[in-house]
Amino acid sequence: MQIQARRYDNLEPVELTIAGEQIERISPLGAAGERLDLPYVSPPFFDHQINGYDGVWFSDEELTAEAAIATGAAHYQFGVTRLFPTLITNSFAALSQGFAALRSACEQDAATDRMFPGFHLEGPYLSGEDGPRGAHPKDQIRPADWEEFQRLQEAAGGRILLVTIAPEVEGAIDFIERAVESSLVVSIGHTAASPEQIRAAVDAGARMSTHLGNGAHGTLRRHPNYIWEQLGDARLAAGVISDGHHLPPSVLRTIVAAKGVENTLITCDASGLAGRPPGRYEFESVEVEVLERGPIVIAGQSQILAGSGVQTDVCVAFILRVTDVSLAQAIDMAGRYPARLFELDEIRLRRGSAADLMVFRYPERGGDLTIEQTIAAGQVRYDGR
Numbered sequence: 396m397q398i399q400a401r402r403y404d405n406l407e408p409v410e411l412t413i414a415g416e417q418i419e420r421i422s423p424l425g426a427a428g429e430r431l432d433l434p435y436v437s438p439p440f441f442d443h444q445i446n447g448y449d450g451v452w453f454s455d456e457e458l459t460a461e462a463a464i465a466t467g468a469a470h471y472q473f474g475v476t477r478l479f480p481t482l483i484t485n486s487f488a489a490l491s492q493g494f495a496a497l498r499s500a501c502e503q504d505a506a507t508d509r510m511f512p513g514f515h516l517e518g519p520y521l522s523g524e525d526g527p528r529g530a531h532p533k534d535q536i537r538p539a540d541w542e543e544f545q546r547l548q549e550a551a552g553g554r555i556l557l558v559t560i561a562p563e564v565e566g567a568i569d570f571i572e573r574a575v576e577s578s579l580v581v582s583i584g585h586t587a588a589s590p591e592q593i594r595a596a597v598d599a600g601a602r603m604s605t606h607l608g609n610g611a612h613g614t615l616r617r618h619p620n621y622i623w624e625q626l627g628d629a630r631l632a633a634g635v636i637s638d639g640h641h642l643p644p645s646v647l648r649t650i651v652a653a654k655g656v657e658n659t660l661i662t663c664d665a666s667g668l669a670g671r672p673p674g675r676y677e678f679e680s681v682e683v684e685v686l687e688r689g690p691i692v693i694a695g696q697s698q699i700l701a702g703s704g705v706q707t708d709v710c711v712a713f714i715l716r717v718t719d720v721s722l723a724q725a726i727d728m729a730g731r732y733p734a735r736l737f738e739l740d741e742i743r744l745r746r747g748s749a750a751d752l753m754v755f756r757y758p759e760r761g762g763d764l765t766i767e768q769t770i771a772a773g774q775v776r777y778d779g780r
C-alpha cells in the first residue's frame with residue numbers, strides 16, 4: 396500500500412510504502428512547501444483517558460467484551476489507534492466486572508489488544524470534597540487500598556497501567572510507592588492536597604497530573620494551592636482537556652509554557668455520552684446532560700463538567716488555535732509524548748516503524764482537523780475520503 400501525503404513534521408511531500416505491519420519506505424515527492432494539494436500524514440493519536448463513546452461507558456457494570464471492542468473501534472474515525480479505557484470511582488464489584496470485560500475484549504480481539512495498550516483507573520481513592528471530586532460518586536470514594544487494587548489488577552489481567560489518586564487520601568503515599576514498584580504510572584488528580592502532600596506524592600514516584608486545572612474547587616486560595624504546586628513541579632507531566640470548555644486558552648498557554656510540549660499530554664477525557672445528541676441521560680443513578688453547545692455536565696447546572704463530548708482530534712485543533720505550538724508539536728502531544736511517558740511504542744514516520752498512521756487535512760490558516768484515513772498495523776481502519 397502506498398500513501399502520498401505531506402509529512403506533518405517537516406511538511407515535505409512523500410510517498411510512504413507500507414508492507415505488512417511496517418513502514419517499508421519513505422520517498423520524497425518534492426520539497427517542503429510543494430504539493431499543497433496533498434493531505435498530511437502523521438503518527439495517529441493515543442489518548443490516555445477515554446470513558447466511552449456513544450452511550451457505552453467503560454465504567455458500566457454491565458459492560459460486555461463485545462461493547463468494549465465496538466467502542467474501541469469507533470475511535471479510528473478520530474485518528475485514534477490507541478487509548479486507555481478509563482474506569483472511574485465505583486464499587487469493587489463494578490470495577491472488577493468492568494476490568495474483566497476489558498481484559499476479555501483484549502484477549503478475544505487482536506485489534507482491540509492494540510487499541511487498548513493499558514487501562515486507566517481514575518479513583519476511587521480520591522478527594523470526597525465537592526469540587527475536587529468532580530462527577531465521581533461520593534458514596535464510593537474511599538481510602539487507598541493496595542489489596543483491593545491488587546484484586547482489580549488481577550481482574551484486568553495486569554493491564555492497568557495508569558492510576559489517578561489524591562495524595563491526601565489515607566494510605567495514598569504507601570499506595571504510590573507500591574504502584575511505582577509495580578511499574579504503574581501514578582497520576583495526581585481529583586485532589587485537595589496541601590503542597591506538602593503533593594510533594595510527598597511526587598517524592599514517592601507520582602509522575603503526572605490528571606487533567607490539571609479541572610476536578611478542583613470553584614474558588615481557591617490564591618497561593619499556595621494544589622494547582623500551582625503541580626504546575627511548578629518539573630517532575631510532573633500534565634494531562635490537559637483542551638476541548639474548548641474545560642480550560643480557558645490562557646490556562647492552556649500557561650500549562651504548555653510551564654511544562655513544555657513534551658510534558659503536556661492532550662486528552663479529551665471523552666464521556667460515554669460523547670457522540671450522543673443533546674439531552675438528559677442517566678448513568679449509574681447520576682443524571683447527566685449533553686448541552687447544545689457541546690459540553691457534558693451534571694444535569695441542572697453548567698459548572699460541574701462530566702467529561703467531554705468531543706474527541707482527541709478536536710482537542711488537538713483547539714491547542715493549535717489558542718497556543719503557539721506547531722502542528723507537529725500538537726500532534727505529538729496526543730501521540731508520541733504520552734506513549735513515551737507510559738513506555739509504550741513511540742510511533743515515528745520512518746522506515747521500520749509500525750505502520751500506524753493518520754492522513755488528515757488541516758487548513759493553512761488553522762481550523763478543524765479532518766481525518767481522512769486511519770491505519771493501524773498496516774490495515775486501513777477508517778477511510779472517510
Ligand SMILES: [Zn+2]
Nearest residue numbers: 517529606610
Ligand atoms: Zn477526572
